[in-house]
Amino acid sequence: MMDQLLQVKNLKTAFRTDHGMQTVVHGISFHVNKGEIVGIVGESGCGKSVTSLSIMRLLHDTPGEIIDGEVIFKDQNLLPLPEKKMKSYRGKELSMIFQEPMTSLNPVLKIGKQLREPIQLHLKVSKPDAHQHAIKILESVGIPRAKEIMEEYPHQLSGGMRQRIMIAMAVSCKPSLLIADEPTTALDVTIQAQILNLMKDIQQQSNMGILMITHDLGVVAEVCDRVIVMYAGRIVEESTIVELFEKPKHPYTKGLIASVPKIGSGVNRLHSIPGTVPSPTNMPIGCKFAPRCKDVLDMCHIEEPSLIEKDGHSCRCWLYQDQRQGAIINE
Amino acid sequence: MWQYIIKRVLGLIPLILVVSFVIFMFIHLIPGDPARLIAGKKATLEEVQVIRENLGLNKPLIEQYIVYLKDLLAGNLGYSIQSGAPVSELIGERIMPTLGLTFISIVWALVVGILLGVISAVFRNKWPDHIGMVTAVSGISLPNFWVGLVLIQLFSVQLGLLPTGGAEDWKSYLMPSFALGAGIMAMIARFTRSSLVNTLKQDYIRTGRAKGLSGNAIVFGHALKNSLIPVVTIAGLQFGFLLGGSVVVETVFSFPGLGRLLIDSIQMRDYPVVQAEILLFSLQFILVNLLVDIIYSFLNPKIRYE
Numbered sequence: 001m002m003d004q005l006l007q008v009k010n011l012k013t014a015f016r017t018d019h020g021m022q023t024v025v026h027g028i029s030f031h032v033n034k035g036e037i038v039g040i041v042g043e044s045g046c047g048k049s050v051t052s053l054s055i056m057r058l059l060h061d062t063p064g065e066i067i068d069g070e071v072i073f074k075d076q077n078l079l080p081l082p083e084k085k086m087k088s089y090r091g092k093e094l095s096m097i098f099q100e101p102m103t104s105l106n107p108v109l110k111i112g113k114q115l116r117e118p119i120q121l122h123l124k125v126s127k128p129d130a131h132q133h134a135i136k137i138l139e140s141v142g143i144p145r146a147k148e149i150m151e152e153y154p155h156q157l158s159g160g161m162r163q164r165i166m167i168a169m170a171v172s173c174k175p176s177l178l179i180a181d182e183p184t185t186a187l188d189v190t191i192q193a194q195i196l197n198l199m200k201d202i203q204q205q206s207n208m209g210i211l212m213i214t215h216d217l218g219v220v221a222e223v224c225d226r227v228i229v230m231y232a233g234r235i236v237e238e239s240t241i242v243e244l245f246e247k248p249k250h251p252y253t254k255g256l257i258a259s260v261p262k263i264g265s266g267v268n269r270l271h272s273i274p275g276t277v278p279s280p281t282n283m284p285i286g287c288k289f290a291p292r293c294k295d296v297l298d299m300c301h302i303e304e305p306s307l308i309e310k311d312g313h314s315c316r317c318w319l320y321q322d323q324r325q326g327a328i329i330n331e
Numbered sequence: 332m333w334q335y336i337i338k339r340v341l342g343l344i345p346l347i348l349v350v351s352f353v354i355f356m357f358i359h360l361i362p363g364d365p366a367r368l369i370a371g372k373k374a375t376l377e378e379v380q381v382i383r384e385n386l387g388l389n390k391p392l393i394e395q396y397i398v399y400l401k402d403l404l405a406g407n408l409g410y411s412i413q414s415g416a417p418v419s420e421l422i423g424e425r426i427m428p429t430l431g432l433t434f435i436s437i438v439w440a441l442v443v444g445i446l447l448g449v450i451s452a453v454f455r456n457k458w459p460d461h462i463g464m465v466t467a468v469s470g471i472s473l474p475n476f477w478v479g480l481v482l483i484q485l486f487s488v489q490l491g492l493l494p495t496g497g498a499e500d501w502k503s504y505l506m507p508s509f510a511l512g513a514g515i516m517a518m519i520a521r522f523t524r525s526s527l528v529n530t531l532k533q534d535y536i537r538t539g540r541a542k543g544l545s546g547n548a549i550v551f552g553h554a555l556k557n558s559l560i561p562v563v564t565i566a567g568l569q570f571g572f573l574l575g576g577s578v579v580v581e582t583v584f585s586f587p588g589l590g591r592l593l594i595d596s597i598q599m600r601d602y603p604v605v606q607a608e609i610l611l612f613s614l615q616f617i618l619v620n621l622l623v624d625i626i627y628s629f630l631n632p633k634i635r636y637e
Binding site: 056058060061087088089090091092095096098100103104105106107108109117118121122153155166169170 | 541
């Protein structure tokens, strides 16, 4: 085992609904090593954002609740910690940036005040020191005229600038783990590349781990070392980035990769996976992807396959378990 | 900032002119003849006519308005038809108690209302919220004259602790300002609650939590300023309501303020006094709205930079 920074074990998160508790994250387990960038990909509604909020224990303002599992960060399980202790982790050891740079900054407070807050809180420094520190951080994320920006309000800045500020805020206390929930989704393509490069640079300088939540395989290919593919609240495949793109196993992953448009492929029609993600109230009994799968077997409708690892490449699919275990699936 | 304020103040001049014109016309449309009231029941037509001419009431309305406006610009509000005393003097005697009363009412209503709203929002759907909102609904539903009468019955008649009326010392301000502010307090509490509940769902609040901020830092440092914008609007509008309410409450508590003066003057068709008072109320309303806009621009930097 390498140096594990974060270990998520059997995490289950459920939402309170009118029909009782609905589980949306079904006991997922994965880890992030020190200095590693791990991507979680999946369609919207697959539970990837809920997973990230669960790790941060930021489900306050949602109907969500963690019902089981462990989130072990540097040998400490975060879930049983009292809220006060958890606050000392947030923003210091674990930081998070969000999808919407336009709404993630407080519109009525100056950038400076918002940047100083975590610095004063976690590094226990005076206001002028925090101010100097904030200016340095702003410069390090490539913001010109950092001093003036400190006195400005979010609405005076562009989306890309705001996302840089969010990143500056998140890394200001040198966290060991940065969770980025769709950090580039709301940005222009050219800005997306800049932001991804920035995150990579910071990661290389400070050796922090990054958990990159995204629906965009392009982003994953660009920055990640390892990828986790989620579907309907479960991990369906996990492998290194090279392996995933070269030898995808799960039909869902194959579908996702085929959906990425390729220039010069000569195909006019874009590939798409038929059907939609099943709703939590109406889950298939067996494999959750079976209704949309083109390689579906009889077994898939009867029992859900488990996540089986082979040579560092895990997959939750009967196609492979059949081959490996030699189990008889036809009755 | 200053430019903005000066621009807004200059913009008020035409507004005030229009308001003064409308008030003047409306007053003269009220049925009833002041000349006849002054002359008494037994007066002959000729006598009434003489009085009418002395007061300038026989001239065309437009001409009367121009005379009125000229006097107004010179700072002369005219003379009471009833007592002959200068209107400015009559109003001067009554203005301080009413200003005191409305000021105390709005201040306690704002402080208690915002506090109650914040508590309710933070503990939403728990017992502090329920208590807060029951208080608020009661405040909105109970008419202020009734609250006033109950207070008099309880504290003056039964317990003998407070005077039933007048404006002699601080004690006589307690019950009227409570009766006057209760409805506004309740309104502000409800608006603060719903606005804050909404603000607490915003993305930037989640950002604040992700930074590791405490609950108090989130509510008071990040959320409250954002949620006060609609509250300020309501408080401003309610202030107009407060002026109307003061007429009723002052009557209930025999409070020597502008409200009572207005009622008395209307009954006597004392045009100059009524006119001056309504103009004063309108001015007050306009100024409060200006104040609200200025507070807005403090709360919301976007408005300030437009």
